[in-house]
Amino acid sequence: MRLSWHDGAAYLEPDPKDATLRQGSVMVVDDNAVVVKVMALQLEDWGYAVTRAHGAEAALLHFDPNATEAVVTNLSLAGLGGLGLLTEVHRRAVHVPVIVLVSRLESAEVLAAMRRGAFDCIVLEEVPIVRQVLVGEPPADAVDPFRAAVTRAVNHSRLVSYGNLLNAQLSRSNAELKAEQRRLTETLETLKQTQASLVQAEKAAGLVAATHGVANAIKTPLAVLDAGLGLLREWVTAVLAGREPPPAVTDDLPSILEDIDTNLERISDTVEGMHRLAKTGAVYLKKVELTEVAKAVVLEQQSRAPDGVELRLSTSKTPPARANPEMVAEVLRALVENGLEACGDAGRRGSVTVRLFAADGRPSIEVKDDGEGIPEEDRERVFDPFFTTRGKRHAKGLGLTLARELATRMHGSLALVSAAGCGTTVTVALEPWRPD
Numbered sequence: 001m002r003l004s005w006h007d008g009a010a011y012l013e014p015d016p017k018d019a020t021l022r023q024g025s026v027m028v029v030d031d032n033a034v035v036v037k038v039m040a041l042q043l044e045d046w047g048y049a050v051t052r053a054h055g056a057e058a059a060l061l062h063f064d065p066n067a068t069e070a071v072v073t074n075l076s077l078a079g080l081g082g083l084g085l086l087t088e089v090h091r092r093a094v095h096v097p098v099i100v101l102v103s104r105l106e107s108a109e110v111l112a113a114m115r116r117g118a119f120d121c122i123v124l125e126e127v128p129i130v131r132q133v134l135v136g137e138p139p140a141d142a143v144d145p146f147r148a149a150v151t152r153a154v155n156h157s158r159l160v161s162y163g164n165l166l167n168a169q170l171s172r173s174n175a176e177l178k179a180e181q182r183r184l185t186e187t188l189e190t191l192k193q194t195q196a197s198l199v200q201a202e203k204a205a206g207l208v209a210a211t212h213g214v215a216n217a218i219k220t221p222l223a224v225l226d227a228g229l230g231l232l233r234e235w236v237t238a239v240l241a242g243r244e245p246p247p248a249v250t251d252d253l254p255s256i257l258e259d260i261d262t263n264l265e266r267i268s269d270t271v272e273g274m275h276r277l278a279k280t281g282a283v284y285l286k287k288v289e290l291t292e293v294a295k296a297v298v299l300e301q302q303s304r305a306p307d308g309v310e311l312r313l314s315t316s317k318t319p320p321a322r323a324n325p326e327m328v329a330e331v332l333r334a335l336v337e338n339g340l341e342a343c344g345d346a347g348r349r350g351s352v353t354v355r356l357f358a359a360d361g362r363p364s365i366e367v368k369d370d371g372e373g374i375p376e377e378d379r380e381r382v383f384d385p386f387f388t389t390r391g392k393r394h395a396k397g398l399g400l401t402l403a404r405e406l407a408t409r410m411h412g413s414l415a416l417v418s419a420a421g422c423g424t425t426v427t428v429a430l431e432p433w434r435p436d
Contacts, residue, residue: 024048024049024069024070024150024154024157024158025048025049025050025051025067025068025069025070026043026048026049026050026051026068026069026070026071026072026150026154027050027051027052027053027059027062027063027068027070027071027072027073028040028043028050028051028052028053028072028073029053029054029055029056029058029059029071029072029073029074029077029085030054030073030074030077030101031054031055031074031076031077031078032074033054034133034134035074035124035130035134036052036053036054037052038129038130038133038134039072039127039129039130039146040052041129042129042146043150046147046150048150048154051064051068055077055078055079056073056077056078056079056080056081056082056084056085057079057080059071059073059085060080060085060088060089063089063092065092065093065096068093068096069096069153069154069157069158070096070097070098070099070119070150070153070154070157071085071089071096071097071098071099072098072099072101072150073085073086073098073099073100073101074100074101074102074124075100075101075102075109075110075113076102076103082100082113083109083112083113083116085098086098086100086113086116086117086118087116090116090117094117095157095160095161096157097119097120097153097156097157098117098118098119099118099119099120099121099122099149099150099153100113100118100120100121100122101122101123101124101127102121102122102123102124103123103124103125104123105121105123105226105227105230106227106230106231106233106234107231108231108246108248108249108252110227111224111227111228111231111252111256111259114223114224114227115224115259118223119149119152119153119156120149120152120153120223121223121227122145122146122149126145126146127144127145127146128144128146129146167381171380174380221263221264221267222263222267224259224260224263225260225263225264228256228257228259228260228263229260231249231252231256232249232253232256232260234246234249235249235250235253284324285322285323285324285410285411285431286322286323286324286325287320287321287322287433288320288321288322288323288324288325288328288433289320290318290320290321290328290356290363290365290430291315291318291356293325293328293329293332294313294315294332294354294356294365295313296329297329297332297333297336297354298311298312298313298336298354300333301333301336301337301340304337304340305340305344305352306340306343306344307344308344308349308350309340309343309344309349309350309351309352310350310351310352311336311340311351311352311354312351312352312353312354313353313354313355314353314354314355314356315355315356316355316356316357316358317358318356318357318358318363318364319358319361319363319432319433320363320432320433321363321430321431321432321433322410322411322430322431322432322433322434323410323412323430323431324409324410327406327409327410328365328410328430330402330403330406331365331402331403331406331407331428332354332365332367334399334400334402334403335365335367335399335400335403335426335428336352336354336367337399338367338369338399338400338424338426339352339367339368339369339371339424340352340369341371342369342371342372342373342423342424343369343370343371350369350370350371350423351369351370352367352368352369353366353367353368353369354366354367355367355368359429361432362429362430362431362432363429363430363432364427364428364429364430365427365428365430366425366426366427366428367425367426368423368424368425368426369423369424369425370423371423371424372420372421372423373418373419373420373421373422373423373424374416374418374419374420374424375419375420376419376420379416379418382400382416383400383401383404400414400416400426403426403428407428407430410430410431411430411431412428412429412430412431413428413429414426414427414428414429415427415429
């Protein structure tokens with residue numbers, strides 16, 4: 001496999017020098033044997049390895065999470081049904097994308113599929129090969145939506161696997177580094193070269209993780225918005241025309257509006273977070289009184305604290321920092337928001353404490369929460385963009401990434417201590433102000 005870029009997106013493709021590699025492995029599921037056959041033949045003609053399944057039960061019987069890179073299924077299946085198959089596939093392998101075939105996009109069933117994590121929705125009659133065989137209409141010259149969706153789905157699956165592979169390689173490299181440190185403490189130059197290699201590997205892993213994270217953070221909310229607005233359009237059209245609106249849509253209106261509001265907020269938060277993270281340019285450092293910055297940020301965030309969560313500020317004699325006041329505020333804001341989210345999840349009560357102090361002459365900021373904490377297996381990934389230990393509705397996965405990046409730009413450092421069920425403490429140490 002080789003990593004390439006097209007239109008600003010990353011793609012993993014078979015190496016053209018290796019003729020044994022196929023485009024990917026796809027499972028096709030439908031109750032109609034003719035639909036399964038024609039779509040499978042089309043996929044095989046494009047170079048994919050195809051598993052055919054007549055019905056949801058047969059699909060689950062032959063589904064291999066380690067070999068299947070995408071699933072294409074009709075949403076209207078007998079027995080378990082398309083939604084049931086989608087749920088079960090993601091229960092067994094959440095990384096495998098599922099493309100659902102529907103009769104029309106504006107339906108409550110499509111919205112339900114998107115809520116359960118469907119990768120894409122395609123109208124069955126808009127698939128050229130299906131129209132050609134079942135309707136007798138010759139294929140058009142336009143882009144085949146089915147082929148485009150399968151290409152994206154297989155690429156998505158491979159990027160996830162590739163990112164996991166890079167993370168595993170990075171973990172093994174870290175373990176090897178620790179062993180080398182024990183055996184070769186006297187060879188400082190060798191250690192520096194090894195650390196430089198690890199930094200490059202981490203950057204490569206971060207690039208794939210960020211690309212995948214941005215795609216998921218924007219694509220899924222947009223899909224939910226599109227489906228929800230389609231249902232609202234159908235409802236409003238019926239009301240304006242004096243017809244009885246669809247009962248299913250009427251009953252689900254509060255949920256549809258809530259989904260639209262939530263996903264608009266998710267998109268806005270993601271764009272804002274990436275904008276904050278991507279700010280570049282020369283950093284102007286000057287004398288900064290941390291107490292003044294901390295008071296302003298804490299006052300701002302107290303009004304946003306969830307019910308039952310207290311935000312406190314503890315100050316002591318702290319020397320001025322050589323820093324950028326706007327960046328210090330951004331760091332503190334990101335850490336406080338993370339702490340409030342951790343305490344506020346699932347109605348959890350608790351507190352977030354911001355403490356200013358000096359350690360070894362360095363002005364420092366500590367943000368401590370008594371939220372749910374971070375499990376050991378996740379602590380090495382909490383600084384990856386978009387990685388979060390909380391639900392997608394509540395967390396953007398950018399707070400720690402932003403805080404560490406800004407602290408580093410000010411020649412400071414950030415340390416994290418956490419354990420599952422024991423809260424999290426993040427400490428930022430800055431350089432002291434020294435007049436020239």
